[in-house]
Amino acid sequence: INELIQKRQLLEAFASIKLMEDETISERDSEKYSDNPQEFVRKSKDVDLLYNSIANAIQSIVEGTLEDPTLQHTMLTSMVILIAREEAAHPNTDNAARPGSDLLGRPRKWREQWREAINESARKRVLKAPMASKEEATFWLDLHLHFLQEHLREDLLKIKSSVKKCYPEEYHVCDTYVEAFHNAIASHLQELSQEPLDFHELYTLLDWVANTYHSELFLGHPELKPEVKTENLSLLLAPADWDKLKNDYIASAKGKIRSYFGNILRLEVTEKWEKEVHSEEKENLYHHSLSFDIQTIIGEHMKLSGAISRSLETKMLELCMAELLEFLPRFEQEFTAWSTAQDSPIFVPYLVAYINSFHDLVSGLETAFKVNTEGLQKILAALTRNFTNIFLTKLRTKAQPLLKKILTKNWILATERPDSLASAVSQFSEHLQHMREPLGQELLHEVHKYVVKEYVTQVIKPRWKMNSETRQQVSRKMSLEASIIHNALIDQGSDADWLLPAINHIANIIGEKKKDKIKAYVKELCQDYPDIR
Structure with a gap:
């Protein structure tokens, strides 16, 4: 009988074992033993061992079904007949065997x-990938999951096209195999998910489960339909x-x-500031890719996460916004340190470009991602104020040496050019024309106000007595410089026309001899600028 089993002549082997079993049962019932x-126990065990050998052969045949390149149709058909004969020979009833003889006559449950x-x-097929x-x-x-889906899809195609034909409908062969593969893959992925996976690996696993497993790349492949069903x-x-897995990601x-x-x-730092690469200009505004780069990073990660689930997309957006709010102060700190350490010609263009980019960032995030930017706007508002303060500090550094020369002998003797102050200021502030409104005009207004205020401060400081001719000379030069400064800043876009009379009022006072006219000029000055008192 063992030889028959080894040769896979299972129907003949089963018939012989069944005769042996029936004979043993008959002898038992006649109380031969x-x-x-002990002889009865030995014979019963022999029957059991032989049946177990057939069960092992069934397992070997089933496992070989997918392992062997060529399918043994006859072998599978014989196995199905064998299982049917065993089920008929051993009906699943409680009276199949008497107490004490449970090795004989019992259903062998080969279908299970x-x-x-x-x-x-x-x-084994899953682990073989x-x-x-x-x-x-x-x-x-990525490679492992690709091999897994390719190999198992081929297995399922083989089951659909060849294996299924060898079984009766009642076996539900395709459903049984699909469920078996599903459970095996689930167990395998559960083990993989416990491994220390990095960012890319976590996403690969999430994406495969969410988007590949049921897709046409695997279980949903057109050639597997309609036999392979995944609904249940x-x-x-x-x-x-x-x-x-999502939280780890x-x-x-x-x-x-x-x-x-x-x-x-x-x-x-390395490619722009250190190399002093000038910022780009688009539609008369200094442009920087900062906003685009940030939105691209957020957008790409949201797109990937959204392909997994809406909840993961939401979590990713929250994470990106939290990291952005942490990044901007670091950016500010680096830019401040760099601008403080040196007097670079690209400082103002980059400051303008960054402030423009901050505006684009807020509007872009609101439009593209429907995100609440209240916290971001607060940080950017503070950052913008700090940037403009740095700008004004640098402006003071450039303007103060020239302002201090006002009413000095060299200044009076005209060895200093009348446009030197205006030129220094306008060269520094000209870039504000390329800042998005209203910020550009507001800052230019601050520049205009600062220059006029500091100019006035210098000329009303107690100095020395001047004769009439000198006073006339000073008055004319002040009026000339006031006009040059005003025109330069107005040309750049300042709308502070109200500042024009300030220096002229004082120039008139200095150049006037008559007290009543001086009083009239002072009155005009105080009316136009009450805070000058």
């Missing part, structure tokens, strides 16, 4: 063992495992997003 119970064999076959180590291949998980399959990963993304933002800053 009453004097030799057939299902278990399919489950084991599926498990090539999987390189992290050291061998950077994208080891359980979740590939348990909700707790799925949530953990977000946690890993935190470092990745921070790194991307850090790279933006690093490139600004």
